[in-house]
Amino acid sequence: MADAFPAFTPVTLLTGFLGSGKTTLLRRLLTDPALSNAAVLINEFGEAGLDHHLLERIDENMVLLQSGCLCCTVRGELADAIRDLHSKRERGIVPPFDRIVIESTGLADPFPVLSTLKADPVLRHHFRSSGVIATVDTVNAGRQLAAYREPMRQVAVADLLVLTKADIAEAGQVARVTAMIRQINPDAPIVLGSDDVVSLMEDMTTGRAEAMQSPGGFYCDDPGPVLASEHSGGIRSFVLVSEGTVDWTAFGIWLTMLLNRHGDRILRVKGILNIEGEDFPVAIHGVQHLVHTPVHMQSWPGGDRCSRIVFIVDGIAPEVIKRSFDAFNGLGVAKVAPKRVEELQP
Ligand SMILES: Nc1nc2c(ncn2[C@@H]2O[C@H](COP(=O)(O)OP(=O)(O)OP(=O)(O)O)[C@@H](O)[C@H]2O)c(=O)[nH]1
Numbered sequence: 001m002a003d004a005f006p007a008f009t010p011v012t013l014l015t016g017f018l019g020s021g022k023t024t025l026l027r028r029l030l031t032d033p034a035l036s037n038a039a040v041l042i043n044e045f046g047e048a049g050l051d052h053h054l055l056e057r058i059d060e061n062m063v064l065l066q067s068g069c070l071c072c073t074v075r076g077e078l079a080d081a082i083r084d085l086h087s088k089r090e091r092g093i094v095p096p097f098d099r100i101v102i103e104s105t106g107l108a109d110p111f112p113v114l115s116t117l118k119a120d121p122v123l124r125h126h127f128r129s130s131g132v133i134a135t136v137d138t139v140n141a142g143r144q145l146a147a148y149r150e151p152m153r154q155v156a157v158a159d160l161l162v163l164t165k166a167d168i169a170e171a172g173q174v175a176r177v178t179a180m181i182r183q184i185n186p187d188a189p190i191v192l193g194s195d196d197v198v199s200l201m202e203d204m205t206t207g208r209a210e211a212m213q214s215p216g217g218f219y220c221d222d223p224g225p226v227l228a229s230e231h232s233g234g235i236r237s238f239v240l241v242s243e244g245t246v247d248w249t250a251f252g253i254w255l256t257m258l259l260n261r262h263g264d265r266i267l268r269v270k271g272i273l274n275i276e277g278e279d280f281p282v283a284i285h286g287v288q289h290l291v292h293t294p295v296h297m298q299s300w301p302g303g304d305r306c307s308r309i310v311f312i313v314d315g316i317a318p319e320v321i322k323r324s325f326d327a328f329n330g331l332g333v334a335k336v337a338p339k340r341v342e343e344l345q346p
Contacts (some may be wrong), residue, residue, distance in 0.1 A: 007126075008126065008127060008128040009086075009097070009098065009099060009100060009126060009127050009128070010099050010100070010127075010128060010129075010130030010205045011082075011099070011100045011101075011102065011117060011127050011128065011129055011130060012099065012100070012101045012102070012129075012130050012131055012132075012133060012201060012204075012205075013102050013104060013110055013113055013114065013129065013131075013132045013133070014026055014101060014102065014103045014104065014133050014135070015104045015108060015110050015113075015132060015133070015134050015135075015154045015157075015158070016106065016133075016134045016135030016136065016137075016151075016154060016162075016164075017106050017107075017135075017136075017137065017140075017141075017144050017148070017150060017151035017154065018105075018106030018107065018144075018267045018268035018287065018312055019106065019137065019140075019267075019268045019270070019285060019286070019287030019288075020106065020135040020136060020137040020140075020141075020151075020164055020287075021135045021137060021162075021164030021165065021193060022103050022104075022106070022135050023042075023103065024164070024193070025133075025135055025162060025164065025193055025197065026040070026101065026103050028193075028197075029101070029197060029198055029201075032198040034198050034202060035099065035101070035198060037095065037096065037097050037098045037099070038097060038098070038099040038100065038101050039062070039063070039085055039094075039097035039099070039100045039101070040062050040063070040100075040101050040102075040103070041063045041078065041081055041082070041100065041101070041102045041103070042062070042063070042102075042103045043078070043102070043103065043104050043105050043108070063081045063085065078102070078113065078116055079116050079120045079123060082100065082117075082120075082123055082127060083120070083122055083123065085097070085100070086122070086123075086126055086127075099130070099205075100127065106150070106267075106268065106312075107150050107235065107312075108150075108154075109150065109153050109154075110132050110134075110153065110154055110157040110158075111153070111157065114129050114132070114157075117129055130201075130204055130205040131159035131160060131201070131204035131205070132154075132157050132158045132159050132160075133158065133159070133160045133161075133162060133197070133201065134154045134155055134157070134158035134160070134161050134162070135162045135164050135193070136151075136155065136161055136162065136163050136164065136177060136181060137164055137165055137287060138163050138164060138165045138166050138169040138173050138174055138177050139165045139168060139169050139173065139287075139290055140287055140288050140290065141177045141180065141181070142176065142177065142180065143264070143288065144267075144288075145180060145181070145184070152184060155181050155184045155185050156184050156185055158185060158188050159188050159204055160188055160189055160191070160197070160200055160201070160204060161181055161185065161188050161189070161190045161191070162190075162191055162192070162193050162195075162197060163177060163178070163190060163191070163192050163193065164193040165193075166192050166193070166194075167194075168290075174192075178190055234314045234315050235267065235312065235313070235314045236312075236313060236314075236318075237310065237311065237312045237313070238310075238311055238313075238318040239308055239309065239310045239311070240271075240308070240309045240311070240321070240322060240325060241306050241307070241308050242306060242307045242308075243306050243307075244274075244307075245274050245275060245276040245277075245307075246273045246274060246275055246276065246307050247275075247276055248273075248275045248276070248278075248282070250328065251273065251275075251284075252291075253328075254324070254325065254328040255269070255284065255286060255291055256291055258321070258324060259286050259288070259289050259290070259291055260289065262316055262320075262321075263286075263288045263289030263290075264288065264289075265313055265314050265315045265316040266286070266288065266311060266312075266313050266316065266321075267287070267288065267312045267313060267314055268286070268287055268310075268311070268312040269284070269285070269286040269287075269309060269310065269311050269312075270283070270284065270285050270286070270309075270310050271283070271284050271307065271308055271309030271310060272284075272297070272301070272307065272308055273307045273309075274305050274306065274307045278296075280296065280297050280298060280299060280300065281297050281300055281301075281305075281307075282294045282295065282296055282297065283295040283297055284309075
């Protein structure tokens with residue numbers, strides 16, 4: 001059975017800072033027939049994880065890695081998950097995937113993730129990194145690259161850089177961000193999210209395979225020893241959980257005002273809301289000062305119907321946000337004030 005598969009299954013790592021559009025890009029990539037047999041591993045924060053629901057593909061080859069960061073706390077779990085997929089593929093228990101795509105959290109350092117593949121005695125014989133794709137948020141990259149080392153490292157390691165949100169960026173922002181990331185990564189192709197990313201992914205995979213096979217070819221896939229990754233100090237994550245329904249208009253005003261005022265310190269907000277009068281939940285996304293268009297979901301993921309809002313912040317206490325939510329609640333944002341605030345591990 002094992003012979004039916006290529007000697008090395010390519011593994012693509014999709015990285016990019018918080019809210020830069022990884023899941024959105026992945027959702028589009030997975031609609032391409034070239035990736036119809038890809039297995040997907042998703043790592044995201046917290047119990048309010050939404051990404052796998054927004055991908056609208058749930059099957060045996062879709063693995064959700066537990067809450068925690070891929071480059072730190074769940075690295076062992078990543079290796080276990082790939083080994084498990086490999087063994088199930090050999091036994092014919094899962095569809096025979098021909099590629100793995102890993103979507104990391106926005107804070108993951110790509111180096112330790114790549115090292116995991118190289119360091120594991122089983123994985124190294126069956127899987128090869130076929131490149132790192134990093135999404136870069138055209139609207140927010142200037143601020144993010146200046147302030148945090150995670151997006152710097154993601155851009156530096158990338159083999160392909162995908163500029164997202166060019167459609168809502170101001171004139172000249174694409175050129176400015178391109179110049180900025182060229183300083184960090186002089187070689188990797190830079191494309192727009194709307195470009196043909198799948199073909200570039202395939203070229204990357206072929207290019208790497210050829211480089212490995214050619215006797216004189218030079219191929220560097222060794223990111224060095226597995227190092228513990230350190231995240232920028234002060235970044236923390238928590239979730240507001242509310243059992244009641246939410247008034248959409250009031251919530252929109254609250255979120256807009258909150259990001260207006262504290263957007264520099266709110267790196268990412270995403271949530272799933274039980275909106276008054278709606279049968280299904282609405283997913284909301286914000287990145288720094290930017291509030292994205294809400295997404296109406298087709299079903300409730302999981303059992304309960306709580307509204308959950310995950311925040312990833314730097315330099316602002318959860319209590320400040322909870323107090324602000326409570327204050328707005330007086331004006332009718334939610335029927336029930338947040339039941340609890342849970343700290344998550346970035
Ligand atoms: N207008 C526009 N919005 C985008 C684009 N790419 C992503 N978004 C929006 O940006 C928000 C965040 O996108 P996600 O795909 O969830 O970002 P992510 O990188 O997976 O987020 P995390 O996993 O939380 O780090 C969503 O509301 C998307 O709809 C784009 O190219 N244009």
